[in-house]
Amino acid sequence: MDFDFSVIADHARFLASGVGVTLTLAALSGLGSLVLGFIVALLRLYGPRWLKAIVVLYIDSMRAIPVLVVLVWTFFALPIVTGLTMPPFIAALIGLTVHLAAYAAEIVRAGIESIRPGQTRAARALGLSPAQIVRRIVLPQALVRMLPAFGSLLSITIKDTAIASVIAVGELMRQSETVAGQSFQPIEVYSFAMLLYFLMLFPVTRGVDRLYRRVAHLGRS
Amino acid sequence: MTFDWSVVWQHRDVLAAGTGTTILLTVATMAIAVPCGIVVAVLRLYGPAPIRTVATAYVELFRNLPLILVVYWAFYVLPILTGLGLPPLATGLAALSLNVTAYNAETFRAGINSIRRGQVDAAMALGMSRGQALRRVVLPQALRRILPVLASTWVSLFKDTSLVSVIAVAELAYVSMQIRSQTFRVLEMLTAMATIYWLLGYPQAKFVDWMQCRFKVTE
Amino acid sequence: MSDTAPDARREKASGAKIIRYRGVIKHYGEFHALNGVDLDVHAGEVVCLIGPSGSGKSTLLRCTNGLESIEGGDIEFEGALLARDERSLRGVRQRMGMVFQSFELFPHLTALENVAEGPRTVRRMKIMEANRRALAMLAKVGLSDKPASYPSALSGGQQQRVAIARALAMEPDVMLFDEPTSALDPETIGEVLNVMKTLAEEGMTMVVVTHEMSFARRVGDWVAVFDAGRIVEQGPPEQIFDAPTTERTRDFLSHLGWAG
Numbered sequence: 001m002d003f004d005f006s007v008i009a010d011h012a013r014f015l016a017s018g019v020g021v022t023l024t025l026a027a028l029s030g031l032g033s034l035v036l037g038f039i040v041a042l043l044r045l046y047g048p049r050w051l052k053a054i055v056v057l058y059i060d061s062m063r064a065i066p067v068l069v070v071l072v073w074t075f076f077a078l079p080i081v082t083g084l085t086m087p088p089f090i091a092a093l094i095g096l097t098v099h100l101a102a103y104a105a106e107i108v109r110a111g112i113e114s115i116r117p118g119q120t121r122a123a124r125a126l127g128l129s130p131a132q133i134v135r136r137i138v139l140p141q142a143l144v145r146m147l148p149a150f151g152s153l154l155s156i157t158i159k160d161t162a163i164a165s166v167i168a169v170g171e172l173m174r175q176s177e178t179v180a181g182q183s184f185q186p187i188e189v190y191s192f193a194m195l196l197y198f199l200m201l202f203p204v205t206r207g208v209d210r211l212y213r214r215v216a217h218l219g220r221s
Numbered sequence: 222m223t224f225d226w227s228v229v230w231q232h233r234d235v236l237a238a239g240t241g242t243t244i245l246l247t248v249a250t251m252a253i254a255v256p257c258g259i260v261v262a263v264l265r266l267y268g269p270a271p272i273r274t275v276a277t278a279y280v281e282l283f284r285n286l287p288l289i290l291v292v293y294w295a296f297y298v299l300p301i302l303t304g305l306g307l308p309p310l311a312t313g314l315a316a317l318s319l320n321v322t323a324y325n326a327e328t329f330r331a332g333i334n335s336i337r338r339g340q341v342d343a344a345m346a347l348g349m350s351r352g353q354a355l356r357r358v359v360l361p362q363a364l365r366r367i368l369p370v371l372a373s374t375w376v377s378l379f380k381d382t383s384l385v386s387v388i389a390v391a392e393l394a395y396v397s398m399q400i401r402s403q404t405f406r407v408l409e410m411l412t413a414m415a416t417i418y419w420l421l422g423y424p425q426a427k428f429v430d431w432m433q434c435r436f437k438v439t440e
Numbered sequence: 441m442s443d444t445a446p447d448a449r450r451e452k453a454s455g456a457k458i459i460r461y462r463g464v465i466k467h468y469g470e471f472h473a474l475n476g477v478d479l480d481v482h483a484g485e486v487v488c489l490i491g492p493s494g495s496g497k498s499t500l501l502r503c504t505n506g507l508e509s510i511e512g513g514d515i516e517f518e519g520a521l522l523a524r525d526e527r528s529l530r531g532v533r534q535r536m537g538m539v540f541q542s543f544e545l546f547p548h549l550t551a552l553e554n555v556a557e558g559p560r561t562v563r564r565m566k567i568m569e570a571n572r573r574a575l576a577m578l579a580k581v582g583l584s585d586k587p588a589s590y591p592s593a594l595s596g597g598q599q600q601r602v603a604i605a606r607a608l609a610m611e612p613d614v615m616l617f618d619e620p621t622s623a624l625d626p627e628t629i630g631e632v633l634n635v636m637k638t639l640a641e642e643g644m645t646m647v648v649v650t651h652e653m654s655f656a657r658r659v660g661d662w663v664a665v666f667d668a669g670r671i672v673e674q675g676p677p678e679q680i681f682d683a684p685t686t687e688r689t690r691d692f693l694s695h696l697g698w699a700g
Contacts, residue, residue: 063429064422066380068394069415076401077411155285162287166387173290186297194286194294201285342507343544343603347558347610348534350526357561361548 007183008192018175019196025092025171026158032097033157034150037104044109055105062102067160071095075167092164096157103153111146112138148215151208155201162197172196228406229413239396240417242310246382246392250317251375257318258325265330267351276326283323289384292316296388313385313392321378328374332367333359365436372432376425380418393417450676452661455483458518458614458645459504465512466499466669473499475669476513481614481662486646488656488677491666492692497649500666501616504647505529505536518613534562537607541619543599545591551578551602552587558610570609577605581635597628601635608639615639617648633659653698657681665689 008015044055062070075091086094115138123133165173172193180189229236265276283291295316300306307315336359344354386395397414401407459481466474474496481487489497502508504515506522506529515522517536523529545554556574559565565573578584581601591599600620607615617636621629633655640646640659650656656663657677664674665688672688673680681698684690 060423060426061419063376063426064380065415065418066383066394068383068386069411069418072394072398073411073415077408080408159287162289163384165289173287176290177293180297186293187301190290190294190297193290197287197290198282198285202281205281205285337542337544339540339542339544340546342502343538343540343546345507345530346505346533346536346538346540347606348530348562350530353561357557358546362546365548 003188004185005188005192007179007185007188011179011183014179015172015175015192015196018170018172019200021089021169021171022158022161022173022200025089025096025161025164025169026154029093029096029100029161030154030157032093033100033104033153036097036101038108040101040105041108041112044105045112059102059105062099065099067096067099067163068166070099071164071167074098088164088167088169091167092161092169096160096164100153100157100160103156104150107146107149107153108142110149111142114145115141144215148208148212151204151211155204155208158201158204159197224409225406226409226413228400228404228409232400232404235396235400236393236413236417239391239393240421242390242392243379243382243394243421246310246314246317246385246390247375247379249314250321250378250382253314253318254321254325254378255371257322259329261322261326262329262333265326266333280323280326283320284327286320288316288320288381289387291320292384292388295319309385309388309390312388313382313390317378317381317385320381321374324374325371328367328370329363332363332370335366336362369429369433369436372429376422376429379422379425383418450482450662452482452485455485456518457481457516458483458485459647460516461500461513462516463513464500464503464510464515466496466503466508466510472669474503474510477669477671479664479671479674481645481647483645484643485661486640486648486659487662487664488660489647489649489664489666490651490653490656490680490692492695495666496669497666498618501538501618501647501649504616505533505538530562534558534610535613537610537612537615539600539603539607539615539617539620541622543591543596543603543623545599545603545606547591549590550587551583551589551591551594554591554602555606555609558606562610573609574605577609578602580608581605582631595628596624597631600624600628600632604632604635604639614645614647617646617650619649619651621650621652651696653681653693653696665692667692 040055040059044052044059047055071092074095075086075088078091078094079085112134119137119141120133123137128136161169161171162173164171165177168174176189176193180186183189261276261280264272265280268276292313295312296309299312299315333355340358340362341351341354344358345351349357382392383394386392386398389395394414397410397417401410404410457480459479461477461479464474464477465472477496477500479487479500489500491497499508503510504517504522509524517532523532545551546557549557552571552574555577556567556570559570559573560567563570575584575587578587581604583598583601583605586594586598586602591602594602604615604620620636621632624632629652633652636646636648636655637659648656648660660677662674663677663680664671665680665684665686666672667688673684673686675685679685680689681693684693
């Protein structure tokens with residue numbers, strides 16, 4: 001049982017490109033899901049009834065369907081329905097964004113709903129309009145409370161990019177599979193991949209833990 | 222572009238079997254990961270320093286790895302570690318259990334820690350041992366906070382079982398995609414797969430909501 | 441240096457020494473919480489510990505039943521040195537009752553279950569017997585109509601009375617009260633102090649950390665004034681409140697607006 005880690009050095013550039021794709025995919029779908037999530041949350045909180053129902057259906061469906069299924073469907077089935085073909089990266093981006101936005105929306109909603117009604121009452125008594133209340137009183141406080149949850153979501157986003165390997169996106173997981181397959185040294189390659197993912201994720205989860213501790217006392221109202 | 226949705230019905234037996242495996246994996250993993258999670262949490266909270274470090278390292282490791290990678294890694298490493306050729310199902314179960322145990326350990330630890338120290342003091346002032354205080358005072362209260370999180374973890378686990386499809390475990394995702402390859406009915410099979418997950422997962426998600434309502438912590 | 445008044449002035453000094461503190465020292469890292477405390481508690485005495493916040497009163501109480509350990513000096517309980525190991529301490533704690541400022545009732549149990557918990561789990565009493573004793577204790581504190589209520593449904597004063605009943609159910613030799621009324625609304629303070637007064641009249645040995653000066657004056661047999669981890673003056677209430685002999689005591693009382 002001897003291990004030869006030189007295989008990693010030989011394919012360093014290839015694996016590094018995987019890291020790049022992982023981070024890009026995570027950043028873009030993270031941003032996209034944040035924006036979409038915000039919109040969805042606001043629609044759910046302040047929109048008309050029929051829209052609320054649709055939004056709730058969307059959110060709960062994303063809680064029920066695995067990411068793998070969403071990605072596979074987006075890449076293979078969506079082109080059949082829409083007639084457009086899309087490269088794997090775009091399919092992964094769309095799939096991840098749509099899936100994660102549901103969770104982002106819930107985070108936003110929970111953050112906004114956690115603001116005591118006394119706050120909005122006080123703001124109305126001062127004469128602020130509903131839009132001003134949301135913008136200047138509710139959101140700033142809510143954002144602070146949302147931060148730790150968003151940090152967790154970022155961690156999940158990075159981990160979910162690995163699932164995109166299933167639809168042949170060249171992120172780290174996929175590149176590792178390729179090298180492992182060619183070199184017949186899966187243990188070395190996958191161990192190294194584990195190390196890389198750990199190095200990417202550990203600072204994020206640590207940061208989130210710290211944020212939770214900082215924000216916990218702010219969250220007492 | 223014609224769609225033939227009868228493929229789904231034709232292969233209902235295989236799909237049912239796949240669904241059964243998905244459910245089996247979910248139940249079996251939780252059956253392992255809940256007691257193991259409690260053990261790891263208790264070790265982390267009350268164990269001697271070296272054990273605490275190992276337990277913490279284990280939890281931190283699996284919180285920071287993608288599950289799909291753990292599945293692949295288990296597939297290649299476990300046979301070497303154990304010397305046996307494990308069937309993919311066992312490997313998948315092992316990978317899932319390792320992952321969920323770590324999350325459960327964190328859930329239990331946070332739940333136990335959330336109980337005010339004064340409660341333990343009051344219990345011990347009556348003459349209870351640490352173990353008695355844990356069992357009679359801390360855990361009953363901690364359970365209120367732990368159960369909703371466990372329910373949420375359960376639903377995530379249910380979805381994560383789809384990931385063991387990559388090592389050819391015949392759960393729902395795998396069999397659906399096999400049928401797709403055989404019949405070339407891409408849209409039909411993939412939509413059917415999504416729908417079955419939805420039918421099973423939606424009520425579970427609603428159950429989690431109910432749990433969180435029911436066990437709302439008022440303090 | 442602590443001031444030990446002559447025993448002649450101490451009414452209940454004839455009783456056995458239930459607790460003896462000899463030069464007790466306690467650190468929290470750099471912070472010296474207790475800097476050499478000497479104090480005796482006799483059978484049937486009500487000893488009140490008063491003084492500014494952070495002066496070590498609560499710390500001394502927590503060291504008495506081993507919830508905290510001490511770094512120097514001795515604590516004797518009923519003639520024996522206080523043990524350091526958990527097993528022996530558990531036995532000691534069964535003979536001491538403690539009442540906390542934040543009540544610390546178990547929220548998942550009813551009032552009856554709270555009071556019966558000690559006898560059930562620690563004394564391993566049968567449920568029926570434990571419940572019977574619990575009902576008797578609840579009646580003693582004036583809450584016989586509330587056995588099935590959960591703590592969240594009770595007022596602060598009621599919760600604290602249940603907490604007292606819970607401690608009494610173990611039939612302790614001494615009751616330790618850690619600021620029992622500091623977290624209560626003014627209206628409910630009286631009901632708790634009355635229960636404590638009754639206990640004192642029945643001859644219970646009590647060590648009470650309190651800011652209720654009129655309680656200490658009227659019910660206390662011996663008062664110790666704490667400051668920065670030591671006792672600066674101790675004596676009968678008449679001395680401490682009416683004719684204090686140290687500057688510190690005078691300062692403390694005047695800050696409280698104590699008019700005697």
